[in-house]
Amino acid sequence: MLRVLFLMLLVLAGLILGPYISGNQGYVRIETATKVFEMSIVMLVVFFAVLMAVVYLIEWVVTRFFRLSRNSYQWMGNRRRKKAQKQTLQGLMKMTEGDYSKAEKLIGRNAKHSDEPILNFIKAAEAAQEKGDDLSANKYLIEASKLGGQNNVAVELARTRLLLKQGKLPAARSAIDSLLVLAPSNVDAMRLAIGIYLESKAYKALDELLDNIGQRSFLSSEEYEALEKQADDGLLDEIMNEDGQEGLLTWWENQPSRRRRSVYVRTALIKRLLDTDDHQSAADIAFETVKKFEDEQLQGVFDQLTRLQAEENSKLVKLLIKRHKKASEHYSDDYARALGYIYAREGLFDKAREYLEQALAHKECTVNDRVMALYVAEQLNDVELITSIKSDNLKEMCIEPKPVAPALPLKDN
Numbered sequence: 001m002l003r004v005l006f007l008m009l010l011v012l013a014g015l016i017l018g019p020y021i022s023g024n025q026g027y028v029r030i031e032t033a034t035k036v037f038e039m040s041i042v043m044l045v046v047f048f049a050v051l052m053a054v055v056y057l058i059e060w061v062v063t064r065f066f067r068l069s070r071n072s073y074q075w076m077g078n079r080r081r082k083k084a085q086k087q088t089l090q091g092l093m094k095m096t097e098g099d100y101s102k103a104e105k106l107i108g109r110n111a112k113h114s115d116e117p118i119l120n121f122i123k124a125a126e127a128a129q130e131k132g133d134d135l136s137a138n139k140y141l142i143e144a145s146k147l148g149g150q151n152n153v154a155v156e157l158a159r160t161r162l163l164l165k166q167g168k169l170p171a172a173r174s175a176i177d178s179l180l181v182l183a184p185s186n187v188d189a190m191r192l193a194i195g196i197y198l199e200s201k202a203y204k205a206l207d208e209l210l211d212n213i214g215q216r217s218f219l220s221s222e223e224y225e226a227l228e229k230q231a232d233d234g235l236l237d238e239i240m241n242e243d244g245q246e247g248l249l250t251w252w253e254n255q256p257s258r259r260r261r262s263v264y265v266r267t268a269l270i271k272r273l274l275d276t277d278d279h280q281s282a283a284d285i286a287f288e289t290v291k292k293f294e295d296e297q298l299q300g301v302f303d304q305l306t307r308l309q310a311e312e313n314s315k316l317v318k319l320l321i322k323r324h325k326k327a328s329e330h331y332s333d334d335y336a337r338a339l340g341y342i343y344a345r346e347g348l349f350d351k352a353r354e355y356l357e358q359a360l361a362h363k364e365c366t367v368n369d370r371v372m373a374l375y376v377a378e379q380l381n382d383v384e385l386i387t388s389i390k391s392d393n394l395k396e397m398c399i400e401p402k403p404v405a406p407a408l409p410l411k412d413n
Contacts (some may be wrong), residue, residue, distance in 0.1 A: 091331035124140045155183065160175040160176050236265075240272045245278040263293055287319060295334075302337070306341040310342050313348055317342060352376045360389070
């Protein structure tokens with residue numbers, strides 16, 4: 001618009017000034033090496049106006065051409081994007097229906113032209129993996145990595161999941177370790193890590209992860225507690241198998257107060273020390289545990305006390321007797337059972353009979369209780385007790401027990 005106005009003003013100026021200078025025109029001389037051009041000032045102004053008009057016309061034509069080209073390119077791009085969006089939605093529907101082959105083709109065909117090409121490639125990789133095509137799945141992930149970069153969390157999550165589905169557990173473990181460094185607070189990464197660590201029995205890594213997670217909202221208190229127990233059991237088994245009871249004791253000494261306050265860990269440790277035949281260390285930890293915790297917290301410990309071998313005058317036995325006298329009826333029976341087993345193993349059958357009779361009178365007596373009581377009665381030639389136990393067996397007076405570890409060999413009297 002301004003250019004047209006400029007040309008109009010230029011022509012108008014020529015028309016106004018032309019008559020005025022017609023009597024005093026003068027002339028303009030332009031000389032080159034071979035030619036000479038002479039013209040009046042009015043002709044120069046007219047020539048300049050025409051030249052400017054030609055330049056502006058050429059510019060308009062060129063601009064119009066490129067504008068048409070750009071509009072055509074934009075039209076083609078919009079058409080491809082709409083087509084890709086439509087195919088993506090159709091592909092997602094096919095994935096929901098379980099038609100992974102069709103879903104892969106629809107989602108991956110125009111992935112580069114979709115609104116979120118990275119997500120399209122990831123979904124295409126998932127569809128390819130579901131139909132068992134590992135090669136295509138990896139190709140789609142490579143394309144996603146090219147667009148999103150090597151440190152894209154979504155791409156790395158997808159890669160780790162695919163490695164897990166492909167059964168490449170070591171590679172999945174390596175990938176999730178790197179992902180946790182890249183995105184340590186990502187909930188999906190932490191959930192995936194929990195599953196991988198459990199499957200690969202990487203209990204040390206799981207234990208460290210649980211410390212970092214804490215009581216997060218994505219884990220209920222029950223889930224978190226169950227994972228803690230799995231990590232504790234796994235760590236203890238690993239140490240016991242590799243380093244034996246010495247390793248167990250060294251590990252225990254180096255644990256933080258959080259873990260040392262756990263009755264579950266203490267019970268698990270006592271169990272494994274007994275499995276390695278270290279009764280003295282097991283008795284020491286059992287003594288410390290019974291002394292520090294209340295009766296209702298010691299149910300697991302009671303089960304392990306029946307496996308112990310301890311001397312009559314040991315600190316543990318004295319403590320059990322003391323707690324037995326002060327305990328309520330329910331827990332008094334648990335202490336009685338533990339004392340009866342310990343005395344029987346020491347060959348002190350008279351003392352064992354007293355406590356085992358109390359355990360037999362309890363409604364939760366087990367098959368092992370009856371077997372041990374019968375063994376003690378036979379050692380004492382107590383016909384009345386033998387008859388009573390056999391009669392109770394016939395009447396099925398006792399509740400069926402949960403499976404427990406076999407009793408240790410009894411000492412000779």
